[in-house]
Amino acid sequence: MLNIENLHAKVGDKPILKGLSLKVKAGEVHAIMGPNGSGKSTLSYILSGRPGYEIVEGRVDYMGKDLLAMAPEIRAREGVFLAFQYPVEIPGVSNKYFLKAAYNARAKHRGEPELDAGPFLKLIKEKARAVEMDPAFLSRSVNEGFSGGEKKRNEILQLAVLEPRLAILDETDSGLDIDALKIVASGVNRMRSPERAFIVVTHYQRLLDYIVPDFVHVLSGGRIVKSGGKELALELEKKGYGWIDAGQPA
Amino acid sequence: MTNQDVKDIAGQEYKYGFVSDVEADQIPKGLSEDVVRLISRKKEEPSFMTEWRLKAYRHWLTMKEPTWAEVHYPKIDYNGIIYYSAPKPKKKLSSMDEVDPEVRATFEKLGIPLEEQKMLANVAVDAVFDSVSVATTFKKTLAEAGVIFCSFSEAVREHPELVEKYLGSVVPYTDNFFATLNSAVFSDGSFCYVPKGVKCPMELSTYFRINAKETGQFERTLLIADEGAQVSYLEGCTAPMRDENQLHAAVVELVAMGDAQIKYSTIQNWYPGDKNGKGGIFNFVTKRGKCAGPRAKISWTQVETGSAITWKYPSCLLLGDESVGEFYSVALANHRQQADTGTKMIHVGRNTRSTIVSKGISAGHGQNSYRGLVKIAPSAEGARNYSQCDSLLLGDKCGAHTFPSLEVGNSSATLEHEASTSKIGEDQLFYLRQRGLSAEDAVGMIVNGFCRQVFNELPLEFAVEAHKLMNISLEGSVG
Numbered sequence: 001m002l003n004i005e006n007l008h009a010k011v012g013d014k015p016i017l018k019g020l021s022l023k024v025k026a027g028e029v030h031a032i033m034g035p036n037g038s039g040k041s042t043l044s045y046i047l048s049g050r051p052g053y054e055i056v057e058g059r060v061d062y063m064g065k066d067l068l069a070m071a072p073e074i075r076a077r078e079g080v081f082l083a084f085q086y087p088v089e090i091p092g093v094s095n096k097y098f099l100k101a102a103y104n105a106r107a108k109h110r111g112e113p114e115l116d117a118g119p120f121l122k123l124i125k126e127k128a129r130a131v132e133m134d135p136a137f138l139s140r141s142v143n144e145g146f147s148g149g150e151k152k153r154n155e156i157l158q159l160a161v162l163e164p165r166l167a168i169l170d171e172t173d174s175g176l177d178i179d180a181l182k183i184v185a186s187g188v189n190r191m192r193s194p195e196r197a198f199i200v201v202t203h204y205q206r207l208l209d210y211i212v213p214d215f216v217h218v219l220s221g222g223r224i225v226k227s228g229g230k231e232l233a234l235e236l237e238k239k240g241y242g243w244i245d246a247g248q249p250a
Numbered sequence: 251m252t253n254q255d256v257k258d259i260a261g262q263e264y265k266y267g268f269v270s271d272v273e274a275d276q277i278p279k280g281l282s283e284d285v286v287r288l289i290s291r292k293k294e295e296p297s298f299m300t301e302w303r304l305k306a307y308r309h310w311l312t313m314k315e316p317t318w319a320e321v322h323y324p325k326i327d328y329n330g331i332i333y334y335s336a337p338k339p340k341k342k343l344s345s346m347d348e349v350d351p352e353v354r355a356t357f358e359k360l361g362i363p364l365e366e367q368k369m370l371a372n373v374a375v376d377a378v379f380d381s382v383s384v385a386t387t388f389k390k391t392l393a394e395a396g397v398i399f400c401s402f403s404e405a406v407r408e409h410p411e412l413v414e415k416y417l418g419s420v421v422p423y424t425d426n427f428f429a430t431l432n433s434a435v436f437s438d439g440s441f442c443y444v445p446k447g448v449k450c451p452m453e454l455s456t457y458f459r460i461n462a463k464e465t466g467q468f469e470r471t472l473l474i475a476d477e478g479a480q481v482s483y484l485e486g487c488t489a490p491m492r493d494e495n496q497l498h499a500a501v502v503e504l505v506a507m508g509d510a511q512i513k514y515s516t517i518q519n520w521y522p523g524d525k526n527g528k529g530g531i532f533n534f535v536t537k538r539g540k541c542a543g544p545r546a547k548i549s550w551t552q553v554e555t556g557s558a559i560t561w562k563y564p565s566c567l568l569l570g571d572e573s574v575g576e577f578y579s580v581a582l583a584n585h586r587q588q589a590d591t592g593t594k595m596i597h598v599g600r601n602t603r604s605t606i607v608s609k610g611i612s613a614g615h616g617q618n619s620y621r622g623l624v625k626i627a628p629s630a631e632g633a634r635n636y637s638q639c640d641s642l643l644l645g646d647k648c649g650a651h652t653f654p655s656l657e658v659g660n661s662s663a664t665l666e667h668e669a670s671t672s673k674i675g676e677d678q679l680f681y682l683r684q685r686g687l688s689a690e691d692a693v694g695m696i697v698n699g700f701c702r703q704v705f706n707e708l709p710l711e712f713a714v715e716a717h718k719l720m721n722i723s724l725e726g727s728v729g
Contacts, residue, residue, distance in 0.1 A: 073686050
């Protein structure tokens with residue numbers, strides 16, 4: 001599904017990714033772990049097309065297409081979804097209106113029927129129940145005045161509604177208490193399927209107790225320095241990131 | 251509305267820019283006492299009207315064009331303007347069928363059908379084409395409720411006593427340069443009187459269209475809600491795309507007696523000029539309402555997306571105790587547009603209240619100014635005002651300015667003022683695009699969200715219209 005080859009990227013003059021390679025197949029869940037500043041969020045943003053990053057070298061193939069050549073909205077419509085670490089507030093725009101526009105933009109792109117307000121409302125109410133979100137949130141402005149946990153749950157609601165092929169969760173666990181974490185994780189787990197892949201970016205092992213990955217990669221200095229199964233996360237938790245960095249050239 | 255709809259609309263640029271081929275009865279360019287008399291004669295007006303116009307004209311000659319607004323434009327040659335233009339044939343219409351088919355076609359094209367059976371349910375329309383009102387719909391239904399809704403000319407003929415009593419009672423002919431000019435030469439407009447205790451059974455609407463070249467449009471609207479009456483009034487405007495600037499200097503006067511309520515909504519979409527600022531309407535308008543009795547309420551809602559220059563301050567004179575004034579405004583300045591708009595809330599009565607919510611959007615090289623005055627007279631014991639002015643900037647070549655002024659003459663008054671200026675954030679744009687919205691749709695969504703508080707005040711039909719219009723007007727402001 002996704003093949004990242006030797007990706008080098010920088011922000012301004014500062015190189016962030018320095019030769020990152022990663023293959024993700026449909027149905028797999030990959031966890032990307034790493035210390036602060038290792039390039040985890042940069043990777044999420046580059047895959048989803050956030051402006052401001054310069055690709056110096058390398059390529060990213062997504063479903064047989066050149067991902068980096070696509071505008072962010074085209075990537076989204078092609079099934080790339082980023083659950084934001086810091087979801088953005090859009091005052092005055094209701095959650096359901098926003099979701100309907102997003103849903104229909106994707107449906108149209110794929111030549112699928114767009115949904116009218118009635119059937120769409122039914123759909124999102126079901127999905128909202130699944131992430132234990134009060135339907136009142138659907139009528140509120142996007143993320144405005146939401147608590148940290150509510151924002152993250154809203155991201156998972158969007159994930160459930162938009163049914164992406166590749167979902168990237170950027171530090172979805174940050175700022176969540178254990179109850180919210182469980183709800184978010186179960187929302188994600190319900191979405192796991194043989195057609196869908198996940199990249200779970202996280203600093204802590206805790207999230208991976210609930211979203212159990214097939215593979216764990218450690219990102220350090222802009223490259224993947226170690227890959228393994230889910231047990232790698234536990235080892236990291238025990239030994240700390242210093243254990244990885246110690247074996248690396250400075 | 252789907253994204254495609256928005257895109258279809260956005261691709262149209264200014265879709266009302268066509269010119270209709272209508273034979274016009276015009277008088278020569280220029281302004282003089284003779285021209286003023288000629289207009290009055292053409293309209294077969296009683297002498298009090300002619301005299302009033304002449305007084306205004308003579309006063310106008312002593313006045314200077316105001317320069318305090320944050321707008322810049324070449325000097326207007328007031329002798330280069332045609333002050334009267336009417337579609338021919340000029341005969342009194344007894345039914346809608348007699349309206350010139352070309353004029354009718356124009357309004358059809360604008361989405362304003364004049365045939366009543368095709369009309370939107372519950373909206374009566376007065377259609378003003380260049381200088382004259384060409385049709386007023388649903389007159390009979392309204393008459394049964396006792397509501398008078400007709401063109402200004404007809405009101406002068408049929409109800410001279412009402413016109414004489416109220417004309418200039420809110421905006422006197424000496425008021426300001428443009429209002430005084432209007433008083434001298436205004437050719438038509440709408441008139442409405444809602445009698446005591448009557449709730450107007452339908453929305454009233456005036457649709458203004460400038461068609462002829464080199465003409466000015468000077469219409470005058472007078473709306474009176476007698477004691478306990480209620481009325482909601484909508485106003486829409488468009489004009490063809492022309493390279494030269496055209497002057498629109500209108501006056502709107504509202505009178506709300508005790509316990510009466512007037513809701514006045516405007517969607518102003520005059521031709522804004524092209525991307526480089528060529529052409530477009532100079533929209534220099536005086537709008538004011540008087541809450542003449544206790545507990546009267548006047549509410550202005552405006553969505554200003556058109557015109558090369560907008561100079562407009564819909565105001566409320568709160569005379570009656572416990573009377574209420576409201577001003578909800580969205581003003582957009584894109585490309586080279588300049589908007590200087592706001593309101594005046596003059597508190598005279600006791601426990602009077604006013605609310606101001608102004609949303610300014612600047613894009614391209616647009617310049618947007620909010621100018622407001624809240625004045626609390628010494629008599630206005632317990633007056634309250636809440637003002638909120640928000641500006642949104644798209645890009646880095648546009649400007650937003652705020653000129654609030656407060657004059658407080660009574661220490662028991664409570665005033666609150668909030669202001670904010672923000673830029674559309676890269677974060678917001680990226681967030682929406684990551685969910686599949688195009689950059690243009692994303693900007694449209696953010697801007698419409700910014701305006702929602704004001705759009706919510708519009709009658710439903712207009713709210714949808716305003717939303718679409720905002721997307722069209724933002725065209726070319728991204729990227």
